[in-house]
Amino acid sequence: MSGDRSDGLVAVLDAIRTSPGITQPRLVQRVGLGRTVVAQRVAHLEAAGLVAQDGLAPSNGGRAPRRLRLRRAAGLVAGADIGATGMAVGLADLSGHVLVETHEPVDVADGPDGVLGRVEELVEGLLARLTDPPPLWGVGVGVPGPVEFATSRPVAPPIMPGWDGYPVRERLAGRFAAPVWVDNDVNVLALGELRTNPAAAATGDLLYVKIGTGIGAGLVSGGRLHRGVNGCAGDIGHVAVAEADTVICRCGNVGCLEAVAGGAALARDGRQLAERGGSPVLAEALAARGDLTAADVTAAAERGDPAARALLARAGRLVGGTLATLVSFYNPGLVVLGGGVVHAGDHVLAVIRESVYRRSLPLATRTLRIEPSALGAAAGLAGAVHLVLDNLFTPDRLALWLPWGSPSGHPEIVDTPDRPSA
Amino acid sequence: MSGDRSDGLVAVLDAIRTSPGITQPRLVQRVGLGRTVVAQRVAHLEAAGLVAQDGLAPSNGGRAPRRLRLRRAAGLVAGADIGATGMAVGLADLSGHVLVETHEPVDVADGPDGVLGRVEELVEGLLARLTDPPPLWGVGVGVPGPVEFATSRPVAPPIMPGWDGYPVRERLAGRFAAPVWVDNDVNVLALGELRTNPAAAATGDLLYVKIGTGIGAGLVSGGRLHRGVNGCAGDIGHVAVAEADTVICRCGNVGCLEAVAGGAALARDGRQLAERGGSPVLAEALAARGDLTAADVTAAAERGDPAARALLARAGRLVGGTLATLVSFYNPGLVVLGGGVVHAGDHVLAVIRESVYRRSLPLATRTLRIEPSALGAAAGLAGAVHLVLDNLFTPDRLALWLPWGSPSGHPEIVDTPDRPSA
Incomplete structure (x- = not known):
């Protein structure tokens, strides 16, 4: 301008x-x-x-x-938090307050056409639920894989067949005539914490570590996301962990953190325990449903099953050992832990904390807090919304809403600069 | 203002x-x-x-x-890069170009009075070497230990007895009537690279890893130093490395990176080799001088000594393994390696590179460069100078030099706002 x-x-x-x-x-x-x-x-x-x-x-x-x-009611922002097996879609006002939202199962492996088509339908459906909605000013999307932030395109995402290089921005911008931003799910979770959790906002230097099926981190430095030069900062699922291990990771290496301590690893090891008679509780669950998940292992640990507890403790030690290195290196003021494994109980949390406090530099843990996410999965939708709000108000874009704005780019908005005067 | x-x-x-x-x-x-x-x-x-x-x-x-x-000649900036055993002091113009400098041995363990007293003398001596010098506008200092950046005070620095909490800023500001900034030596090295190495400036996301007597890193995120909430980001000397080890580190833990792969560890292991007949070259050096340093080990490796090469390769693997985790986590565009162990030859560098490329996430190494510092120790002085220039030109301070500036704070400068008109 x-x-x-x-x-x-x-x-x-x-x-x-x-x-x-x-x-x-x-x-x-x-x-x-x-x-x-x-x-x-x-x-x-x-x-x-x-x-x-x-x-x-x-x-x-x-x-x-x-x-x-x-005037937060002047416009709307859409957020979509797309996970491997479920997604949340919502509409928020310009302060980031979510007005309406919906959640449903999804299989991200169905590919971008089906999944984004469904996102579009859900956004339209939510818009229809609002009386006289203001215009949609932007769309934010989180996806479970690496994204080149500048172009909003997924880059070789391991669990998202068909998405590699897909023009997510162009597709959704075409449908909604609004700017679109896309980032990986853990960055979006970290951003959600940063913008809605007062403790996160207060420190500015923050790690969000998600222990779900896979393991990943989101980094915040000085109050903004640190994405790294290829946008893959925080991809800690494949760091080599201390214990020698014979499990081959889906990346081809052995001893990857995710392959020995992620949710999929817990399910696999739990099944082995059940089959070999190591855990009556897990054997019962396996017999009842024919399969085991990480949630079964955490449930068994909650019920006092020693073998399940030992599995979780081992996973916590491995995650905690890596996190100790990262805490010494990054010196965050807050580590937020998210993902199903963390929310299932205190067992993993206690072991992770102990590992970090034992092995990190004392100065780096002097004021450090390690907390499970208070927001939980809601941080994803909040982050998708704030991904838009953090990037929306640039000089060029703002000019479009102001009396002297040029009509290029957003004619439908510029034609009525005084419209949001409710 | x-x-x-x-x-x-x-x-x-x-x-x-x-x-x-x-x-x-x-x-x-x-x-x-x-x-x-x-x-x-x-x-x-x-x-x-x-x-x-x-x-x-x-x-x-x-x-x-x-x-x-x-008008870079309008003022001067002083920089002091204080290491464990040597220091560089220089004067630069406002573009960061070093005009005069001097280097001499120092024992930082002598304490702040003696060391900073000597820094003051050296700055005065350098000022006396300039004909009609412009005024000194700021002082930047790097020290070999953790510093709370906001207060410019060292925090429990392990190899700096007497410096804990010492008011470095107040002392030097009192002497030179100019603002003072203090940071740890590795942050100062990273800043020197960032401001004077075009490849570093181009990426913006950078790690500087110094392998000297100790091991530490400086982090740059989005073109600015990431110091962490306690100012100790990059303190990777005490992360637990893969191999079980019986060496007790000065921090009290065992298996710390620094205790098995730093310069002091190389000297210790080299001496053991020499005493046990494992290396004729090192035995010769030990006999000649009664002591061994890391430089003796790298020199022996350069001369082809297999045992010395094996020592360096092990150190390189341990550093490289940690660095692989940090590269996956931080996704820098450039890793600059500095410190005596790196500059002594290609052995360590090659092994570090191999470890990182083998174990980091492929996306994180797609465009990654791992280079020995082209600046070497000169990055320290450059960084100390740029520590000032990066922080000097705030609205409040700038107001003092301008026609409407208030005379509070820097009367001797404000009284003659038109003075630097050479």
């Missing part, structure tokens, strides 16, 4: 977005621009229907300062 | 600093502010003697645009 009128517009909007109820004097301090400029920018944002007054703050003697807030 | 006159001043100066010879139209694009505002800011910076015209760019039909550059 080229005019002087737009200087600092994004900074002003971001400060109002992230500090609802901020006063104009405080806003001036926050963005580091002059009073006159900030007042003009606020006026522009109010004229565009993006910002509204939110009452008055107590006076310090002079005129009471206005409080400002985002 | 409060006036509208200062909006975007830091952004304009940063763009000129980091892109010498930038034209005013390009500057407008870079900082995202309007033409009029940018022109006013440039005029202010020129009036303050910080920015100068640098010729004209080719015309595109209209008036040829001016090129702009920092």
Whole structure:
């Protein structure tokens, strides 16, 4: 954008977005621009229907300062958290508050046409549930595999046949006439924690470790996702762990963390225990259903089965040993643990904590907290929504909503810049 | 700073600093502010003697645009790279170009009074070597131990007795009447690479791994240092490595990376080899000087000694194995290896590379480069200087140099805002 009128517009909007109820004097301090400029920018944002007054703050003697807030109802954002076997789709307002959502099973291996087709139907269905919905301003998607963030395309995702290089952005942008961002599921979970968990927001340096069927991490550095140069930072499922192991991982190596401590490994080892008579509880579950999952192993451990507990303890030690290295290396203020294995009970959590505190640098654990995710799977949908909100308000895009915006790109929105004036 | 006159001043100066010879139209694009505002800011910076015209760019039909550059001679920056046994002290201009420097042995265990006293003398001596030096605008210091960056104080540094909590900033700021920043030596090395090695600047996501007496890493994420919440990110010397080991580390644990693969470990193992007849070359060196260092081991390997080569290969495998985990986790575009063990020859480098390429996630090594530092120890001094330049030009501090600056804080500089007009 080229005019002087737009200087600092994004900074002003971001400060109002992230500090609802901020006063104009405080806003001036926050963005580091002059009073006159900030007042003009606020006026522009109010004229565009993006910002509204939110009452008055107590006076310090002079005129009471206005409080400002985002007009969060001015637009909608869609989020889709696509997992290996289930997905959540929701619509949120511009503050990230989820208004409507739906969950259903999915097999990501069905390929992008079927899965994204279903996402589109679900978004349309949710839109239909809202009375007089404001326009959809963006779509955020999390998928269970590596993504090149700049292009929004999956890159050789191991459990997503047919998705390699698929133009997810182009497809959904075509359907919804809105910008689209795609990231891997663990980054999306980490972002969800960062934006909705106060402890995560407070530290800024954070690891989200998901122990599900596979094992992966999301890294936050200085309050923003660290994705790495190929977008695959956090892919810790295939680091070599201490114990020699004969299990061949799906990646072709042996001794990978995921192959010995992930959910699939727990199910496999639990089955072996059941078949060899090592665990009556697991044998019973196997006989009843003909198959075992990691959830059966955690359930057996909850019921006191010693062999199942030993399996979980071993997995926790292996994850904890790797995490100890990562904590010394990255020095996060918070490690959030997510995924089915963690949420099933305290056994794994206690062993992971013990391993980290025993082997990490003492200075790195001085203020470290290791917590199971309080949000659980909801962090995925929250993260998909915030993936949009974090990237939506750029100078170029903002210009489209403002009185002097050029009609290129989003004609349907620019034609009515004063539309969201409810 | 409060006036509208200062909006975007830091952004304009940063763009000129980091892109010498930038034209005013390009500057407008870079900082995202309007033409009029940018022109006013440039005029202010020129009036303050910080920015100068640098010729004209080719015309595109209209008036040829001016090129702009920092007046790098307007001020001086001092850097001190303090190692365990040696230090480098230098003076640089505002572009980071080192004008004069000096190196001498030091024993950091002598404590802060003696060591910083010597740093002060050396800076004074270097200032005396310059004819009519401009004022000193800041001091940057690297020390061989953990530092709480916000306060510039060492935190329980293992090889720096007497430094724990010492007010390095206050002491040097008192002596030189200039702001001071302190960081650990490996962060300073990483910063030096980032600011002076084009390959490092190009990737933005970078690991600097120093294999000296100890082992440590510096992390760069998105073009800035990732220090972690306690400032100890990169402290990988005490991660548990794969092999069971009986050597007790100085930290009290066993099997620490540093205790089995650092320079001190190489010297210890080399001595054992020499004493037990495992290496005639090392036995000769030991007999000649009564002691062995890591440099003796690398020298013996260069001369073809198989036992010394085996020692280095083992160290390389252990470092490489840890690095493989970190590469999968962090996905850097470049790993820079530094420290005496790396610079001594290709043996360690080759083994480290092989370990990383064998065990890291293929996507994470697709574009990865693993290179010995081209700068070597010079990166330390460069990093100490850039530690200042990266933090010096804040709105508040910049205000002091400008015509409307308040005289609080730096009276001796504000009194003569037009002084650096050489």
